[in-house]
Amino acid sequence: MLIPELIPVYIALLVTFCAGGVVITLFYSYFERRSDSYKRFAAIASSGPSVNRSAENDEAKRRKAVDVTLRDLEDKQKIKKTSKLTLSARIRQAGLNWPLKTYYLICIIAGSLSFVASLIVFGLGPFSSAAFGLTGALLIPYLYVNGKRSSRFKSFSMEFPNAVDVIVRGVKAGLPLVDCLRIISLEAQEPVRSEFRTIIEDQTLGLPLDESVQKLAERIPLPEANFFAIVISLQSRTGGSLSEALSNLSKVLRERKKMKAKIKAVSSEAKASAGIIGSLPVVVATLIYLTSPDYISLLFSTTVGNITLAVSGFWMLVGCLVMRKMINFDF
Structure with a gap:
């Protein structure tokens, strides 16, 4: 039962409570920010950008390291190309274990056989026979080494994608x-087996693995070996997924192999035409x-005929080289 004398007090308390409720309603968010739960939520929310920033910083550092490594590799390749x-x-590179003395001995033997063949078999004079002998001494061993070198490079490029898949x-x-x-x-086929055996031997002797692989690109100056050396060097210096990088490299090598086969098929008609035109005279x-x-x-017995034959042979050689340059594609 209300006491009449305390009615003003009740009214004042009611007004006070109402005013307090209005104040709390208006400033509830401010008081909520001071709570421990809000602080925990704010800490969790603020930790996200910092993690992202640290990840972005790590990625930027890795990109910078990759750029530096690529510049170093490009500088080394420029030095190698100029040498x-x-x-x-x-x-x-031809896979021959010849010392220089053996090569020079083969040059002497080839020159002597060319001189004897031109002098006795073809009946040429001493001066012409000496010219043929000198040409044979310089050309025959050179062509043999270049042929073995090209054949070895071709075998390496055919087998190398399988080796990358094994890795x-x-x-x-x-x-x-x-x-x-x-x-x-x-387990691989030659010459991939011998080249990787050399890498293992260099690495066993204490040479770092990336430098051992760089020597592979020097021994086999092909884009495939150069790509492999770059991937291994980048992975050893900057980290990353080696299996993913080598898997992408394997796809690139196989696509290059397909492209080379397509180019060979497309240019086969031009090569056949060039062979017919070159052999026709x-x-x-x-x-x-x-x-x-x-x-x-008269072409063989007169001076004018010999000059005509020599000039015709020279221009025929020039035409064959031009046709060869036109039908050979580098990619």
Whole structure:
């Protein structure tokens, strides 16, 4: 039961409570920010951008390291391109274990055989026979080494994608990279097996793995070996997923192989035409010599005929080289 004398007090308390409720309603968010739960939520929300910032900083540092590594590799490749390939390096790239003395001895033997053949078999004079002998001494061993070198490079480019696939499967299975390289050095086809065996031997002697792989690109100056050396160098210096990088490299190598096969198929008609055009003068001259030897013997018995034959042969060689340049595509 209300006391009449305390009614003003009740009214004042009611007004006070109402005013307090209005104040709390208006400033509830301010008081909520001071609570522990809000502080925890704010800490969690503010930690997200910092993590992202640290991740962005790590990514920026990795990109900078990759750029520095690529610049170093490009500088090294420029130095290698400017340096002239020595004869011993060319012989080693051909897969031949010849010392320089053996090569020079073969040059002497080839020159002597060319001199004797031109002097006795073809009946040329001493001066012409000496010229043929010098040409044979310089040209025959050079062509042989270049042929072996090109054949070895071709075999390497055909087998190398399979070796990269073996490395990818081994790394995904958890094997170390050195063990994968050792498997290739034992199971792959030549010349990939011998080249990877050299990498394992260099690494066993204490040479870092990236430098050992860089020497592979020096011994086999092909884009495939250069790509592999760049991937291994980047992974060893900047980190990253080696299996993913090598898997992408394997796809690139196989696409290059397909592109090379397509180019060979497209240019086969042009090569056949060039072969027919190049062999046509020789075939016609041979047929004329068999049917009318007196008619064409002037080219061999007179000075004017010899000059005509030499000039014709020179321009024929120039035409063949031009056609070869037109139908050979580098990519």
